[in-house]
Amino acid sequence: MTNTDSSSALGNQAASTSLTSLSRNSGESLIEQIVRMVTARIEDKVWRSGTRMPSIRRFSEQYKVSRFTVVEAYDRLVASGLLESRRGSGFYVRERTPIVPPSASTHAPAPRQLDVVWLVRNMFRQMPAQKMPGAGSLPNEWLDSDLVANALRAVARQNHNLLQYGEPQGFLPLRQQLQLKLDELEIAATPDQIVTTSGVTQALDLVARHLVRPGDTVFVDDPAWFLMFGSFAMLGANVIGIPRLPDGPDIARLAEMAALHRPKLFVINSLLHNPTSTSLSAAKAFQVLKLAEQYDFTIVEDDIYCDMHPGPAVQPATRIATLDQLQRVIYLGGFSKTLAASLRVGFIAAAPETARHLADRKMLTTLTTTEMTERVAYRILSEGHYRKHVDRLRGRLDAVRDRTVRQLERIGLRVSSHPPAGMFLWTDLGCDANTLTARAMEEGFLLAPGSLFSPSQLPSTHMRFNIAAMADPGILRFLEREIGRS
Amino acid sequence: MTNTDSSSALGNQAASTSLTSLSRNSGESLIEQIVRMVTARIEDKVWRSGTRMPSIRRFSEQYKVSRFTVVEAYDRLVASGLLESRRGSGFYVRERTPIVPPSASTHAPAPRQLDVVWLVRNMFRQMPAQKMPGAGSLPNEWLDSDLVANALRAVARQNHNLLQYGEPQGFLPLRQQLQLKLDELEIAATPDQIVTTSGVTQALDLVARHLVRPGDTVFVDDPAWFLMFGSFAMLGANVIGIPRLPDGPDIARLAEMAALHRPKLFVINSLLHNPTSTSLSAAKAFQVLKLAEQYDFTIVEDDIYCDMHPGPAVQPATRIATLDQLQRVIYLGGFSKTLAASLRVGFIAAAPETARHLADRKMLTTLTTTEMTERVAYRILSEGHYRKHVDRLRGRLDAVRDRTVRQLERIGLRVSSHPPAGMFLWTDLGCDANTLTARAMEEGFLLAPGSLFSPSQLPSTHMRFNIAAMADPGILRFLEREIGRS
Numbered sequence: 019m020t021n022t023d024s025s026s027a028l029g030n031q032a033a034s035t036s037l038t039s040l041s042r043n044s045g046e047s048l049i050e051q052i053v054r055m056v057t058a059r060i061e062d063k064v065w066r067s068g069t070r071m072p073s074i075r076r077f078s079e080q081y082k083v084s085r086f087t088v089v090e091a092y093d094r095l096v097a098s099g100l101l102e103s104r105r106g107s108g109f110y111v112r113e114r115t116p117i118v119p120p121s122a123s124t125h126a127p128a129p130r131q132l133d134v135v136w137l138v139r140n141m142f143r144q145m146p147a148q149k150m151p152g153a154g155s156l157p158n159e160w161l162d163s164d165l166v167a168n169a170l171r172a173v174a175r176q177n178h179n180l181l182q183y184g185e186p187q188g189f190l191p192l193r194q195q196l197q198l199k200l201d202e203l204e205i206a207a208t209p210d211q212i213v214t215t216s217g218v219t220q221a222l223d224l225v226a227r228h229l230v231r232p233g234d235t236v237f238v239d240d241p242a243w244f245l246m247f248g249s250f251a252m253l254g255a256n257v258i259g260i261p262r263l264p265d266g267p268d269i270a271r272l273a274e275m276a277a278l279h280r281p282k283l284f285v286i287n288s289l290l291h292n293p294t295s296t297s298l299s300a301a302k303a304f305q306v307l308k309l310a311e312q313y314d315f316t317i318v319e320d321d322i323y324c325d326m327h328p329g330p331a332v333q334p335a336t337r338i339a340t341l342d343q344l345q346r347v348i349y350l351g352g353f354s355k356t357l358a359a360s361l362r363v364g365f366i367a368a369a370p371e372t373a374r375h376l377a378d379r380k381m382l383t384t385l386t387t388t389e390m391t392e393r394v395a396y397r398i399l400s401e402g403h404y405r406k407h408v409d410r411l412r413g414r415l416d417a418v419r420d421r422t423v424r425q426l427e428r429i430g431l432r433v434s435s436h437p438p439a440g441m442f443l444w445t446d447l448g449c450d451a452n453t454l455t456a457r458a459m460e461e462g463f464l465l466a467p468g469s470l471f472s473p474s475q476l477p478s479t480h481m482r483f484n485i486a487a488m489a490d491p492g493i494l495r496f497l498e499r500e501i502g503r504s
Numbered sequence: 505m506t507n508t509d510s511s512s513a514l515g516n517q518a519a520s521t522s523l524t525s526l527s528r529n530s531g532e533s534l535i536e537q538i539v540r541m542v543t544a545r546i547e548d549k550v551w552r553s554g555t556r557m558p559s560i561r562r563f564s565e566q567y568k569v570s571r572f573t574v575v576e577a578y579d580r581l582v583a584s585g586l587l588e589s590r591r592g593s594g595f596y597v598r599e600r601t602p603i604v605p606p607s608a609s610t611h612a613p614a615p616r617q618l619d620v621v622w623l624v625r626n627m628f629r630q631m632p633a634q635k636m637p638g639a640g641s642l643p644n645e646w647l648d649s650d651l652v653a654n655a656l657r658a659v660a661r662q663n664h665n666l667l668q669y670g671e672p673q674g675f676l677p678l679r680q681q682l683q684l685k686l687d688e689l690e691i692a693a694t695p696d697q698i699v700t701t702s703g704v705t706q707a708l709d710l711v712a713r714h715l716v717r718p719g720d721t722v723f724v725d726d727p728a729w730f731l732m733f734g735s736f737a738m739l740g741a742n743v744i745g746i747p748r749l750p751d752g753p754d755i756a757r758l759a760e761m762a763a764l765h766r767p768k769l770f771v772i773n774s775l776l777h778n779p780t781s782t783s784l785s786a787a788k789a790f791q792v793l794k795l796a797e798q799y800d801f802t803i804v805e806d807d808i809y810c811d812m813h814p815g816p817a818v819q820p821a822t823r824i825a826t827l828d829q830l831q832r833v834i835y836l837g838g839f840s841k842t843l844a845a846s847l848r849v850g851f852i853a854a855a856p857e858t859a860r861h862l863a864d865r866k867m868l869t870t871l872t873t874t875e876m877t878e879r880v881a882y883r884i885l886s887e888g889h890y891r892k893h894v895d896r897l898r899g900r901l902d903a904v905r906d907r908t909v910r911q912l913e914r915i916g917l918r919v920s921s922h923p924p925a926g927m928f929l930w931t932d933l934g935c936d937a938n939t940l941t942a943r944a945m946e947e948g949f950l951l952a953p954g955s956l957f958s959p960s961q962l963p964s965t966h967m968r969f970n971i972a973a974m975a976d977p978g979i980l981r982f983l984e985r986e987i988g989r990s
Contacts, residue, residue: 155669167660170659186625216702219869220869232718245868359668360668360874362871383709399583402578403579
């Protein structure tokens with residue numbers, strides 16, 4: 019230990035305070051400078067564990083800084099685990115547990131067999147958005163971070179009720195806004211019939227836990243959003259896919275399977291279906307509802323892409339909940355796709371009795387959702403900024419959709435449906451999509467192969483592309499080379 | 505419809521803009537003034553549905569405000585459902601769906617039979633804290649709302665990555681802080697072994713769903729935190745209470761029941777047990793762990809009151825996870841009690857393989873927790889303010905505990921254990937606590953009767969009091985009167 023200046027009077031175990039002198043004009047606060055310099059001394063092992071730090075008084079005198087500054091800096095060093103405070107004796111360099119970075123195991127290369135959990139884990143890798151044409155959400159630069167940050171600042175300034183649990187059913191003013199939103203879709207629901215959730219994912223989990231018992235059958239579209247297959251499997255449900263045609267489910271097949279399996283639920287994206295971006299025709303909406311009545315199953319209508327839909331002039335826009343008025347339909351929505359996934363604000367609208375059960379179940383599962391982020395969503399909705407933002411989003415999607423279709427077709431992919439709206443294209447590669455996905459991962463691209471979207475998980479030649487995440491020309495070059503080869 | 509000023513030129517269906525003139529010095533923005541005045545006109549039915557609003561240009565000219573101001577005000581009115589925009593034709597007063605306040609049914613008077621869900625629902629009523637001696641959390645004024653609001657503002661200012669899902673396992677810097685926190689308890693865990701959750705409630709739900717199947721047995725303390733009884737019941741588990749003595753579980757009974765029922769889990773508060781505020785002796789910690797090994801069950805150590813514990817000099821402070829090093833123990837913690845319940849920041853620390861399974865399960869259930877609030881918790885922990893805050897909290901609790909014990913004893917309650925720490929007193933009323941709770945509710949006080957804390961839900965003479973929520977002298981008068989009568 020070097021021990022060269024006047025503070026050596028502190029004794030053998032004392033830290034020398036031979037810090038570079040502090041600057042008041044560096045742009046860095048004095049506290050930050052002290053923290054940085056002490057950290058460097060400890061990390062370079064100049065000051066070893068057990069070394070006593072100068073007292074607050076001595077430090078403050080020697081460096082001509084206030085005692086408050088030293089206390090604050092020492093506190094941060096204690097919090098970061100570098101120093102410890104021994105009662106009545108002062109501050110010491112701590113016996114350290116190195117902060118170990120998480121092992122790479124969760125981001126491992128593709129296993130021989132692709133699975134849902136593996137793909138979903140990869141969806142959350144900290145990869146640049148343009149490397150993720152398989153992603154299910156829009157890149158950051160498509161969203162409006164100022165809108166969210168401003169609302170968050172406003173909520174922080176309000177400074178009230180940021181501490182308590184809030185209501186298990188969700189922040190009431192937000193539920194009132196959602197009532198208005200549903201009213202525009204001609205779905206009548208009082209705030210009592212609305213339960214906020216941590217995204218549509220929790221909404222679906224709550225509904226499934228309420229209605230599905232092990233061994234029960236759940237119908238889903240085939241293809242469909244893959245995460246829920248894992249979620250239903252966890253509940254011991256038997257998951258059966260109903261083929262999705264361009265105008266909705268294959269009705270003959272739905273009738274046949276319903277008679278055979280007597281499902282508890284049918285989960286469906288009526289509008290902008292993931293992964294095909296097609297929407298249900300009004301006639302099919304009616305037929306699905308009739309079958310649900312005949313075979314007594316609940317329809318869970320996941321309308322997460324609601325605000326990306328341009329309206330009935332462009333693509334059919336009939337929600338089953340609008341026909342049924344939440345008798346037999348449980349309607350799910352949220353803001354993860356259009357506002358910010360990190361808000362985790364989704365919701366359920368259901369019949370009063372069902373909503374009450376779901377609110378109780380939510381309470382037993384997570385007590386409440388975060389009122390802070392529900393206040394953020396409320397602010398953005400109530401101030402009218404949300405409408406303009408989603409108008410812009412739709413415009414931007416329209417501006418890239420046709421070009422992306424042409425680019426993919428030029429290199430030999432078939433775009434199975436060329437929808438006039440939404441963020442996804444569902445394509446046919448003409449070769450196995452799993453193999454291509456594994457090769458793409460080696461080159462740093464995340465793709466979403468068709469096998470994942472089917473409850474059968476069978477190999478598939480389909481691939482879902484996110485048209486907002488195709489800006490990197492490398493992905494087209496990769497596809498051209500690989501598809502040419504196969 | 506009165507139609508008295510120059511804008512009557514707009515025609516019969518047009519709204520008169522006879523608004524009180526706008527003020528630039530009122531402290532209220534021009535936008536807010538317009539919104540308020542238009543809202544009043546519509547709510548008073550001066551302007552009826554279908555009425556056309558003045559065009560943006562005309563409004564801006566007449567009131568000498570910028571078009572931007574009018575656009576912004578109209579947008580807010582559209583968002584709040586009062587106006588609608590008809591493409592190419594302007595803004596109209598909308599056919600209205602009245603906002604119906606939620607029915608009072610969720611806050612109904614006590615049912616003849618008290619139940620967990622009923623009490624928990626009442627816990628979330630918007631009642632003044634001093635009316636809730638039965639509450640499980642500290643009143644707002646005991647917490648530090650500036651600390652939370654400042655951290656939230658700082659996170660909003662950072663303005664980065666507020667949009668995406670974040671990592672399913674939780675915000676990495678927070679997990680690194682938690683590693684340090686656990687290290688101080690001599691529990692070694694890498695960030696890979698830590699999964700953040702939406703409070704301890706979700707932590708417990710994830711663990712139970714991972715390890716418990718319908719028909720399995722789960723042991724809990726008796727008495728214990730009641731919410732989990734409902735949570736386990738939802739999973740079809742058989743919940744059995746192990747009597748809690750002042751130094752920990754009744755070991756002979758635990759051994760006997762373990763041999764008989766072969767439980768999957770034993771959920772325990774080792775420190776500051778809810779509701780008694782007692783802590784496990786080191787010897788009992790060891791005995792519980794030995795029995796867990798012998799009968800091969802997992803110990804779920806819920807340490808939510810960790811930071812209210814004053815250290816081993818005052819009360820025993822042995823965590824089973826410290827003895828076991830997360831082999832057989834799953835450790836739960838969080839900040840709902842000490843920082844802010846609304847953050848919904850809790851965590852699980854477990855063996856690496858278990859943590860990986862729990863992270864996957866969390867992903868299938870809610871995808872991610874809110875990175876925003878995890879950043880808030882991270883900031884407060886890493887800047888060292890948290891330590892001082894919990895020091896103050898403990899001091900305040902110490903300042904009211906003995907006085908509250910004396911007050912309760914004076915009116916004839918027996919304080920079953922008089923613990924030197926924590927926020928709860930577990931008392932014996934000498935009369936049925938359910939009856940007293942129902943009477944208290946009629947007078948506007950929320951109590952927490954002993955029957956709720958037992959998985960048997962049998963009538964009990966015990967009552968839990970929150971010493972931070974006894975400031976209203978009315979509660980002591982009520983107790984004195986009622987207990988004197990019984």
